[in-house]
Amino acid sequence: MKFIFDRNTWQEIFGSISKNKTRTIITIVGVLWGIFIYIALSGAAKGMDNGFEKVFESVSMNSMFVWGQSTSMPYEGFKTGRPMQLKLGDVAKMQNRIPEINNIAPRITLGNFGSDPVFTVRGQKSGSYPVNGDYPVYTKIATKQIFDGGRFINDEDILQARKVCVIGERNLQELFEKDEDPIGQFIRIGDVYFQVVGVHKLSQGVSFDNDNAIFIPFTTFQKLYNTGDNVDYFCIAAYDNVDVVQVEKDVKALLRNIHRVNPEDERAFGSFNLGEMFTRVSGFAKGMTFLSLVVGIATILAGVIGIGNILLISVKERTKELGVRRALGATPAEVRNQIVLESVFLTMIAGVMGIILGAGVLSIINNLTKDLDFPYTNPTVPIPYVLGALLIMVVLGTLIGLIPAQRAVSIKPIDALREE
């Protein structure tokens, strides 16, 4: 293997490829294109993957909603069409009976599901907004980014049923003057004055709430609107690595049991499973990654075969040269090494150029999509993938180089010289 590190070998190879420019360029383009496609595709797929990840970053990825509808089957003397009302007491039962559940946030709301939003006033300004009664645990399921200086509803608010509220960015714009600090100010929600304790940011990705939703403590809501233990819907987050579809089924089965609904009645409770949706989307992104990997590697393969092809043709073209070299004392091994090294060297050069080009295109795409409302973030190709591709190329370059090299050696020098 000494010849690999011999400067003379490389001077000879470099001479041979630098003086056959057309051949070299055509050869390089094949592999360059292959690795470029590979890098660009897998980077783009990764960017999409990251993009989806970002979309879902503000919500717990294995969360779901459950709400009450009305029964569609008679059961234990109850007739069909009985409306279902979720109760606060369901929370403890669910947490006890379904260990996969991490957090449950009960929520009661006005202004969603067809009920009228609440007329809200501050000074001369007013608007109608949905109002949610929430527990602090809600932030563990859907992260609420609160602007500096504010906070979300806390346990003390719940205990004392304080009249405090967290407003959205839109409420802020519509109810307050520009540059006014809303924290500590009072707004009238319905007939009651609330102190603003925080302003929540609208998250860019998937979110449970609009930017005009007002949050107040659950207990305050109960007292104000006399809703007792009623709950409009549960936000439920399961632990990581749990089959959320199964949890969803368990939850609904348990609720049917608690509320004395026919176990077969699928219509009594409605649900929306974000985890399932996320699994699908991320599965799609994974599929794209896999596809791009396959396409990329296939293109690299095609490129390397192209190199082999051109080297094979060039060996035919160079038969005489190789014959002369052998007449002058080149051993078969030296001729073979030269061809193989030419192949490997070209593959490497092309590969590195392709990687650089691909990275450039990825960074251009990244810049172009930065401000777009499009799930695409930070397209990257992991270094092991790049090195892996390079390794594949070197190995394939060697193997494919062996074919023309063997051919070059198999021609007797006497026949090679005779060829005109």
Next chain:
Amino acid sequence: MIEIKNLHKSYKMGKNSLHVLKGIDFSVEEGELVAIMGSSGSGKSTLLNILGMLDELDEGTYTLDGVPIKNLNETKAANYRNKFLGFIFQSFNLINYKSAAENVALPLYYQRVSRKERQEKALKYLEQVGLKQWATHLPSELSGGQKQRVAIARAMAAEPKVLLADEPTGALDSTTSYEVMDLIQKINDQGNTILVVTHEEDIAHMCKRIVHLKDGVIVEDKKVEQVRAAQYV
């Protein structure tokens, strides 16, 4: 220098076997300039190829500078060629993408001579054939005679025991032919052993000895009065 005894060579052409060399006994002393003549098909090129280890003999013995040449594999043959032999071809066989100097330096590369020394030697031999100022030119920028002189410099560069020239003037006009022969004679004057395959009488008479081949056997082997090529140049 060269010792050949009872050399036989035949080629298989399908079912038929073509007996090209039918028992050749032939020897060359150091410093000789031998012309091998014969019509086409007489076996002169085959003989030269066997002498050049580009082809294998079927029967007989071949000794070069005291070394018996037998049981050659390609690697061994390559090493012997590199050490013992310099080739001059009818069609020059220069590598077209290498400059004159690089072409001359090529056999030295395979002798693992350092790059610097290669360049020095290449220039030295190019100077000997009078082409030093053409060192950086590509073969396509040289005339036929110049190409053959570069090829001669290349054959000389490895400092071989024997120079084998296969129709060195075959592709040249007569004036250039004489120039090339003049060069070959001068190299011979320095004590180098040279074998020239030719079918031209006047070229053959510029050598010191003429061997006539006919139908695979030597029919005539005589010393001649050498005609100096310089007088025609």
